[in-house]
Amino acid sequence: MPDVAPAVRLRGIGKRFPGVIANDDINIDVARGTIHAIVGENGAGKSTLMKILYGVQAPDSGTIEIAGEQVSLSSPADAIRHGVGMVFQHFQLADNFTVLENVVLGAEKLHGIGAAARAEITRISDAYGLGIEPDRLVEDLGVGARQRVEILKVLYRGAKVVILDEPTAVLVPQEVDELFGNLRELKAEGLSVIFISHKLDEVLSVADEITVIRRGTTVATVDPAGVTSRQLAELMVGSELPSPSTESSTVTDRVTLHVADLSLPGAEGPGQGRPLLDAISFDIHAGEVLGIAGVEGNGQAELVEAIMGMRPGATGSIRLAGVDLDQLSTRRRREAGIGYIPEDRHRHGLLLDAPLWENRVLGHQTRKPWARLGLIDRKAARADTERIVADYDVRTPGVDTLARALSGGNQQKLIVGREMSGEPILLIAAHPTRGVDVGAQAAIWGHIKDARRAGLAVLLISADLDELIGLSDRIEVILRGRMVGSFDPSHVTPEQLGSAMTGAGGAV
Amino acid sequence: MKDPRLVKLGLGLAAPVLALLLAFLITSLVLVVAGDPVGEVWSTILGVPEERNIANILNNATVLYLSGLAVAVGFRMNLFNIGVDGQYRVAAFVAAVVAGEAWLPGAANTVLAILAAMLAGAAWAGIAGVLRARRGVSEVISTIMLNFIATGLVAYFLRRVAVREEGSNDIGTKEIPEGSRIPGFSIGDGPTEVYGFIFLAALAGFVYWFVLNRTRFGFDLRATGRSTTAAVASGISVTKMTVVAMLISGAVAGLVGLPLLFGDSYSYGSTFQSGLGFAGIAIALLGRNHPIGIAIGALLFAYLDEQSNPLQILVGVSPDIVAITQGVIVLTVVISYEVVRRYGVRLEQHAVARALEADRQEARA
Ligand SMILES: Nc1ncnc2c1ncn2[C@@H]1O[C@H](COP(=O)(O)OP(=O)(O)OP(=O)(O)O)[C@@H](O)[C@H]1O
Numbered sequence: 001m002p003d004v005a006p007a008v009r010l011r012g013i014g015k016r017f018p019g020v021i022a023n024d025d026i027n028i029d030v031a032r033g034t035i036h037a038i039v040g041e042n043g044a045g046k047s048t049l050m051k052i053l054y055g056v057q058a059p060d061s062g063t064i065e066i067a068g069e070q071v072s073l074s075s076p077a078d079a080i081r082h083g084v085g086m087v088f089q090h091f092q093l094a095d096n097f098t099v100l101e102n103v104v105l106g107a108e109k110l111h112g113i114g115a116a117a118r119a120e121i122t123r124i125s126d127a128y129g130l131g132i133e134p135d136r137l138v139e140d141l142g143v144g145a146r147q148r149v150e151i152l153k154v155l156y157r158g159a160k161v162v163i164l165d166e167p168t169a170v171l172v173p174q175e176v177d178e179l180f181g182n183l184r185e186l187k188a189e190g191l192s193v194i195f196i197s198h199k200l201d202e203v204l205s206v207a208d209e210i211t212v213i214r215r216g217t218t219v220a221t222v223d224p225a226g227v228t229s230r231q232l233a234e235l236m237v238g239s240e241l242p243s244p245s246t247e248s249s250t251v252t253d254r255v256t257l258h259v260a261d262l263s264l265p266g267a268e269g270p271g272q273g274r275p276l277l278d279a280i281s282f283d284i285h286a287g288e289v290l291g292i293a294g295v296e297g298n299g300q301a302e303l304v305e306a307i308m309g310m311r312p313g314a315t316g317s318i319r320l321a322g323v324d325l326d327q328l329s330t331r332r333r334r335e336a337g338i339g340y341i342p343e344d345r346h347r348h349g350l351l352l353d354a355p356l357w358e359n360r361v362l363g364h365q366t367r368k369p370w371a372r373l374g375l376i377d378r379k380a381a382r383a384d385t386e387r388i389v390a391d392y393d394v395r396t397p398g399v400d401t402l403a404r405a406l407s408g409g410n411q412q413k414l415i416v417g418r419e420m421s422g423e424p425i426l427l428i429a430a431h432p433t434r435g436v437d438v439g440a441q442a443a444i445w446g447h448i449k450d451a452r453r454a455g456l457a458v459l460l461i462s463a464d465l466d467e468l469i470g471l472s473d474r475i476e477v478i479l480r481g482r483m484v485g486s487f488d489p490s491h492v493t494p495e496q497l498g499s500a501m502t503g504a505g506g507a508v
Numbered sequence: 509m510k511d512p513r514l515v516k517l518g519l520g521l522a523a524p525v526l527a528l529l530l531a532f533l534i535t536s537l538v539l540v541v542a543g544d545p546v547g548e549v550w551s552t553i554l555g556v557p558e559e560r561n562i563a564n565i566l567n568n569a570t571v572l573y574l575s576g577l578a579v580a581v582g583f584r585m586n587l588f589n590i591g592v593d594g595q596y597r598v599a600a601f602v603a604a605v606v607a608g609e610a611w612l613p614g615a616a617n618t619v620l621a622i623l624a625a626m627l628a629g630a631a632w633a634g635i636a637g638v639l640r641a642r643r644g645v646s647e648v649i650s651t652i653m654l655n656f657i658a659t660g661l662v663a664y665f666l667r668r669v670a671v672r673e674e675g676s677n678d679i680g681t682k683e684i685p686e687g688s689r690i691p692g693f694s695i696g697d698g699p700t701e702v703y704g705f706i707f708l709a710a711l712a713g714f715v716y717w718f719v720l721n722r723t724r725f726g727f728d729l730r731a732t733g734r735s736t737t738a739a740v741a742s743g744i745s746v747t748k749m750t751v752v753a754m755l756i757s758g759a760v761a762g763l764v765g766l767p768l769l770f771g772d773s774y775s776y777g778s779t780f781q782s783g784l785g786f787a788g789i790a791i792a793l794l795g796r797n798h799p800i801g802i803a804i805g806a807l808l809f810a811y812l813d814e815q816s817n818p819l820q821i822l823v824g825v826s827p828d829i830v831a832i833t834q835g836v837i838v839l840t841v842v843i844s845y846e847v848v849r850r851y852g853v854r855l856e857q858h859a860v861a862r863a864l865e866a867d868r869q870e871a872r873a
């Protein structure tokens with residue numbers, strides 16, 4: 001029986017920020033029991049719209065109706081009361097708490113904090129096939145499981161509409177499939193799901209309806225059965241859908257990065273002995289891209305940070321173009337020619353409350369043209385920031401805008417532009433295209449390929465297996481801190497990689 | 509169209525003015541509740557100061573300014589240096605001893621004593637810095653502790669080196685020789701001189717601004733204050749920055765006691781003025797860690813202090829009422845900056861909307 005009132009009806013939503021119009025006359029209907037995808041370029045206004053629907057930000061104009069009733073949402077608590085819940089891309093769980101504690105935190109009034117709460121969690125988990133054990137510690141859970149806890153948290157609070165902002169960016173393909181299975185369960189129970197993604201194939205496979213946002217306004221709502229991802233991309237930006245493909249090999253015989261026997265002991269304490277990195281050795285040559293495949297949390301972050309000199313406990317030897325890095329500080333390593341695109345751009349990549357030009361200088365404080373006699377030449381820094389903004393298509397009102405005001409994808413583009421500047425000899429790229437739209441993704445791949453042709457060595461870490469296979473000259477699989485298999489990207493399928501990553505098979 | 513720079517300046521001034529009005533309002537409420545004569549209190553405090561008072565205000569402001577700067581250095585790195593009090597006590601004592609001994613002649617002696625004061629202040633604050641960097645001890649706790657230790661330590665050493673002042677029970681360090689004092693100047697023909705140290709304070713303010721905003725070191729310091737994780741990833745050694753920032757904060761704090769020492773008392777004695785460090789915290793907050801803002805805050809606090817002196821005699825109200833005003837200012841300033849910021853954002857949004865509307869009409873035509 002079709003319900004006449006849609007679960008969510010947005011009419012004429014508008015929202016402005018200084019110098020930008022984030023939303024302008026947005027109209028969307030989300031029907032009950034459907035998965036509704038929202039796609040659009042970086043900075044199109046998707047996250048802003050979702051924050052409005054979740055009561056985090058107030059719209060300047062327009063109306064919100066939930067289940068036929070017009071509402072005004074001034075806080076997330078309001079939104080929850082009306083049955084709207086949201087899962088942010090940055091999880092908001094306390095690591096050293098159990099699932100149960102995390103879920104009831106702030107919602108103690110609903111089912112208490114004891115047996116009733118545990119029963120309710122189990123009930124929800126079973127009903128939607130989430131497979132969550134209430135008494136596990138969150139820190140022991142993988143990324144996919146943490147995301148399911150976040151979803152459960154939202155459902156526990158009675159959400160009928162669940163918003164997910166780029167939920168698949170951090171997941172490997174198997175986890176994405178599981179997530180989509182869960183979402184289908186939700187919709188079968190009559191809930192509505194709104195989700196944002198830049199991966200158009202995924203969107204087509206799971207969504208019932210797709211709304212395209214361009215420059216802050218809704219340009220079309222389409223039926224996935226009737227469109228291809230190419231047509232979707234054209235609706236979004238008017239450009240074509242790229243596909244990563246390696247051209248002829250540019251690998252030289254000069255070793256740029258030599259890592260031997262790199263180990264990092266695990267957290268201290270009884271029975272916690274498993275090392276985070278266990279005797280890792282590899283070489284990357286000039287002009288070579290080494291891809292690291294692995295489920296998040298298997299030592300990738302530690303590997304990168306050990307090479308950057310951010311992990312004091314690491315042992316083993318690391319040489320960059322013949323120079324021993326072991327005794328060098330992070331700054332000296334950067335000066336020696338390492339570009340570093342961190343996995344968590346908010347924690348490691350940006351000063352969110354500083355203007356873009358200061359963020360351009362960050363990590364390159366000692367570089368020309370702005371570093372002179374211990375001073376920083378602001379004019380030179382601004383000018384070079386302008387260059388990156390133009391070359392990497394960073395959508396911003398200006399270089400004095402605060403980094404916080406940029407959309408996620410545009411922040412990423414700025415970081416990529418910054419780290420590719422100054423002619424690095426080694427680029428450590430953790431998820432370089434996470435959160436950027438298809439057009440920008442193609443552009444970033446292009447930049448990496450150009451630099452590789454000019455002799456750049458790249459250590460590429462990515463959850464996107466197509467990206468790994470498309471860009472890498474060689475792929476190593478990392479599992480529980482160890483390199484467990486080496487693959488030739490021209491002969492491997494995402495499925496084979498996937499099973500090696502979970503330890504289910506593959507070359508050892 | 510209004511000049512956007514004028515609008516920005518106007519907004520910048522609106523925030524502190526709003527804060528002051530609010531603070532006066534709240535203080536008035538307190539006065540009303542206590543049954544004190546509101547009108548008379550304000551007319552006494554807000555009168556135009558006489559020449560004699562102006563010199564006092566400038567002198568007091570000089571001292572408060574240095575204290576505010578010292579605190580602000582820490583604030584820029586998210587370090588809460590509550591120990592300015594102890595640092596300037598140790599520093600002033602060391603400077604008094606060095607200057608009193610007069611190992612060098614004239615101005616060279618002065619310079620040596622000032623350097624010694626900065627070193628002593630830096631060393632005292634550095635203890636907290638090292639504890640924080642190496643052991644993770646909160647600088648809030650350690651600097652408070654160090655304040656107590658400083659009081660005890662200085663009192664102890666003062667007994668060892670002190671000379672009894674003639675005809676009094678007060679003890680103090682040897683007087684600074686005439687040639688090593690910092691001469692003041694008078695405004696009009698008032699009896700009180702303005703400390704010559706005021707120029708050194710202004711210089712300190714300029715150096716603070718320059719180092720923070722123009723140098724790589726200042727960039728690293730501000731970056732660390734904004735995000736330690738991003739700072740580490742960018743190659744900044746956060747432990748080193750923590751120690752260095754505390755050293756600098758302490759060195760500036762070391763100057764706080766000197767205007768009085770070189771311009772008025774010429775020795776460190778039992779009548780030493782303490783408590784300026786806490787006023788510095790309020791002033792740094794009021795001035796938003798900006799060198800000009802801190803100057804305005806210091807002048808304002810000094811003005812209120814000076815003008816409230818005769819309250820007891822003239823209207824029978826305790827001058828402590830301005831301590832309430834000063835405290836309230838710190839709160840209202842935080843609120844009013846936020847209010848004005850939001851208002852500014854709205855203004856800008858309207859401007860954007862108008863531009864958009866104009867674009868559309870053009871497109872239609
Ligand atoms: N707090 C803010 N202050 C100022 N501008 C903002 C703020 N938040 C977002 N914006 C601007 O609003 C626009 C839309 O941003 P939004 O984050 O909604 O984009 P998005 O569609 O989610 O992009 P992405 O795919 O990159 O995540 C951008 O131009 C951004 O710069």
Ligand SMILES: [Mg+2]
Nearest residue numbers: 046047407408
């Ligand atoms: Mg977004």
